Amino acid sequence: MPGWLLTVWAAVVAMVVVFTFLTIMVMFSVWMERKVAGFIQHRVGPMRAGGFHGWAQSIADSIKLLFKEDLILIGADRKLFQIAPALVMATATAMFVVLPFAPGWQVADADLGVFLILALASVTTIGVIMAGWGSYNKWSVYGAMREAAQVASYEIPLALSLIPPILHYGTFSLATATEAQAGWGGMQWYVFSSAAPVAWLSFPLFFIAALAENKRAPFDLPEAESELVAGFHTEYTGIRFSFFFLEEYAAMFVMGAVGAALWFGGWNFPGIHLLEPGSALLQVLALFAFVAKAMALVFVMMWVRWTVPRLRIDQVMTLGYKYLTPLSMAVVLIAAFWEFGLHLIQD
Amino acid sequence: MALPTPPREPARRHHYLGDILSTIHSTAKGMALTMRYLWRKPVTMDYPKEKPVIDQRYRGIHVLDQQLCIYCDLCAKACPVDCIEMDAVRHGKEIEWKAFTLDYQKCMFCELCVYPCPKDCFIQGTEYSMVSEDRNDFVHDLLTWKGLREEEPS
Numbered sequence: 197m198p199g200w201l202l203t204v205w206a207a208v209v210a211m212v213v214v215f216t217f218l219t220i221m222v223m224f225s226v227w228m229e230r231k232v233a234g235f236i237q238h239r240v241g242p243m244r245a246g247g248f249h250g251w252a253q254s255i256a257d258s259i260k261l262l263f264k265e266d267l268i269l270i271g272a273d274r275k276l277f278q279i280a281p282a283l284v285m286a287t288a289t290a291m292f293v294v295l296p297f298a299p300g301w302q303v304a305d306a307d308l309g310v311f312l313i314l315a316l317a318s319v320t321t322i323g324v325i326m327a328g329w330g331s332y333n334k335w336s337v338y339g340a341m342r343e344a345a346q347v348a349s350y351e352i353p354l355a356l357s358l359i360p361p362i363l364h365y366g367t368f369s370l371a372t373a374t375e376a377q378a379g380w381g382g383m384q385w386y387v388f389s390s391a392a393p394v395a396w397l398s399f400p401l402f403f404i405a406a407l408a409e410n411k412r413a414p415f416d417l418p419e420a421e422s423e424l425v426a427g428f429h430t431e432y433t434g435i436r437f438s439f440f441f442l443e444e445y446a447a448m449f450v451m452g453a454v455g456a457a458l459w460f461g462g463w464n465f466p467g468i469h470l471l472e473p474g475s476a477l478l479q480v481l482a483l484f485a486f487v488a489k490a491m492a493l494v495f496v497m498m499w500v501r502w503t504v505p506r507l508r509i510d511q512v513m514t515l516g517y518k519y520l521t522p523l524s525m526a527v528v529l530i531a532a533f534w535e536f537g538l539h540l541i542q543d
Numbered sequence: 544m545a546l547p548t549p550p551r552e553p554a555r556r557h558h559y560l561g562d563i564l565s566t567i568h569s570t571a572k573g574m575a576l577t578m579r580y581l582w583r584k585p586v587t588m589d590y591p592k593e594k595p596v597i598d599q600r601y602r603g604i605h606v607l608d609q610q611l612c613i614y615c616d617l618c619a620k621a622c623p624v625d626c627i628e629m630d631a632v633r634h635g636k637e638i639e640w641k642a643f644t645l646d647y648q649k650c651m652f653c654e655l656c657v658y659p660c661p662k663d664c665f666i667q668g669t670e671y672s673m674v675s676e677d678r679n680d681f682v683h684d685l686l687t688w689k690g691l692r693e694e695e696p697s
């Protein structure tokens with residue numbers, strides 16, 4: 197087999213694996229979101245489809261979405277309108293490429309993994325703005341403009357709050373950072389390590405900025421269904437709409453996974469040193485630990501959504517520019533001095 | 544007369560760190576509340592599987608005791624929307640029933656037809672569910688039997 201064919205073959209396999217995982221994970225998250233929302237409001241959420249607690253609800257919903265009519269308004273900017281969901285979907289899938297699911301189970305161990313995720317997450321924002329602008333609908337334009345206004349206020353704190361773990365482990369690669377947290381029997385996570393205070397300072401900043409990045413409540417202003425119908429995706433139907441939907445939950449998982457990999461030890465779990473490296477059991481348990489940690493953070497995102505009311509745009513800007521940005525800068529400074537101090541002690 | 548103006552609240556002073564702390568405090572309080580609610584028993588009912596308990600006073604679908612009814616038409620006259628139709632032939636004291644229908648497309652469940660009945664044979668029951676894909680099914684036949692008298696069940 198020639199070399200380039202091998203590359204293509206590997207890419208196809210990786211795409212299929214990533215896409216399958218992403219779809220299943222998104223379906224599960226949607227079901228979980230509805231259940232969490234239900235129970236928080238003393239309801240039960242979906243109960244019919246599939247029998248046990250409506251587990252098949254998401255499958256039914258996605259089949260329904262696929263059969264919906266695909267509408268494009270006459271006045272819409274067809275190119276933008278059609279490219280936007282594809283762009284959003286492509287970037288969401290691409291972010292999965294650098295996630296370290298288990299030792300060695302990573303599609304590409306990019307040296308700049310964290311950086312790549314940040315860059316792709318910003319491209320998603322452009323997709324959202326394109327969608328809103330191309331829709332020929334004033335609500336969509338409002339949604340897009342809000343997203344555009346919001347973006348700078350949280351991108352900076354998001355990037356800055358990722359610097360402390362990067363400083364501590366000296367790497368942008370998620371897999372290398374995870375391997376560095378394997379000590380103490382798999383419990384030397386960044387939040388328990390010698391830089392624990394910095395970790396606990398930076399994690400909330402990262403989490404809030406990640407919520408804003410994913411357009412999750414209380415920062416879901418671009419969608420704001422009570423004010424803007426459905427915001428930037430008001431005019432989308434069928435499979436194009438499902439792409440936006442998929443992207444939201446995929447991005448939540450990615451942010452949860454980045455948080456898990458950098459702060460909560462990634463695939464490491466207590467007792468990992470007892471298992472033989474590379475054994476099937478270790479791989480499966482590691483995969484389970486990683487997905488469980490990421491899903492736990494996704495759960496917290498849902499919990500926040502059903503607790504905190506949506507902010508006004510000026511409040512989002514105030515929070516981003518006046519609080520998160522200076523605080524994350526301060527945390528970066530503290531982290532730098534902390535690492536310097538650690539080096540002094542070790543030498 | 545001018546309304547008294549409410550006393551103006553003193554302008555809140557903003558303290559940078561104080562605001563952060565109060566935000567954290569209130570968010571944590573809210574999150575703790577929703578977390579407690581998450582574990583509470585749901586108040587909803589799994590409807591078609593689990594039926595609600597209906598009070599006896601409920602104004603549901605009408606029930607007619609045909610043996611007592613004297614075909615006086617008072618209920619039909621009382622109805623503001625004229626949804627009761629009845630037809631019968633008197634044979635002395637006996638009544639030969641032909642029809643007694645109630646159109647639930649019009650009925651607003653006001654119970655005005657129940658009060659004038661001299662025999663108290665026309666009441667609103669506790670049944671509430673009436674589902675059909677055909678409008679004509681909502682013209683409900685209240686008669687349990689037709690003709691001169693009830694056939695003895697053989």
Ligand code: SF4
Nearest residue numbers: 622650651653654656
């Ligand atoms: S409940 Fe009211 S509307 Fe219905 S049949 Fe009786 S009087 Fe008419």
Ligand code: SF4
Nearest residue numbers: 612613615616618660
């Ligand atoms: S008012 Fe009573 S007795 Fe008279 S027709 Fe109606 S149901 Fe029969």
